[in-house]
Amino acid sequence: MTTDAQFVRSSFDAIASQGDQFTDRFFQHFFEAAPQVHSLFPSDMTQLKNSLWSTIGLVAKNADNLSALSGQFADMGTNHAGYGVKPEYYAVFCETLVATFAEFSGTEWNNEFEGAWTRVFDSVTQMMFRGIAKKAA
Ligand code: HEM
Numbered sequence: 038m039t040t041d042a043q044f045v046r047s048s049f050d051a052i053a054s055q056g057d058q059f060t061d062r063f064f065q066h067f068f069e070a071a072p073q074v075h076s077l078f079p080s081d082m083t084q085l086k087n088s089l090w091s092t093i094g095l096v097a098k099n100a101d102n103l104s105a106l107s108g109q110f111a112d113m114g115t116n117h118a119g120y121g122v123k124p125e126y127y128a129v130f131c132e133t134l135v136a137t138f139a140e141f142s143g144t145e146w147n148n149e150f151e152g153a154w155t156r157v158f159d160s161v162t163q164m165m166f167r168g169i170a171k172k173a174a
């Protein structure tokens with residue numbers, strides 16, 4: 038049986054060299070879906086796009102043991118609360134990431150990839166939310 042971690046890793050590996058195109062397209066979709074968040078972002082997105090792509094790579098590589106990254110993602114959640122990111126933005130962010138993976142994966146994509154990435158990003162969100170809770174406490 039193919040696990041979520043295997044689906045996630047293979048779909049990331051297939052497009053690993055297309056990080057610039059992926060993140061450009063992702064933010065284009067994200068700002069269309071949630072225009073109200075645009076003002077939270079810096080005008081030069083180069084560093085953020087690189088950092089987002091390497092984080093997604095890290096998630097893909099560790100998808101079978103995400104809890105190893107829980108401290109790192111909790112800290113990232115705390116930082117995000119500081120940027121003014123509201124919890125309700127996470128669902129559209131993750132849905133847009135999955136939709137962009139579908140777009141870049143082409144005919145390889147199916148419901149199993151969709152389900153695997155959705156569950157993995159959901160776990161990442163839960164880990165980030167623990168950092169938000171810590172900040173609010
Ligand atoms: C799975 C969820 C998410 C992941 C993995 C993620 C990843 C990242 C990474 C790696 C960075 C750069 C490093 C850092 O500052 O921590 C970053 C920055 C940022 N993210 Fe996220 N993010 C997520 C959700 C969101 C959401 C929902 C928003 C909503 C608007 C958002 C907005 C931002 C902003 C505004 C920055 C800072 C830009 C700057 O001032 O440099 N992120 N994110």
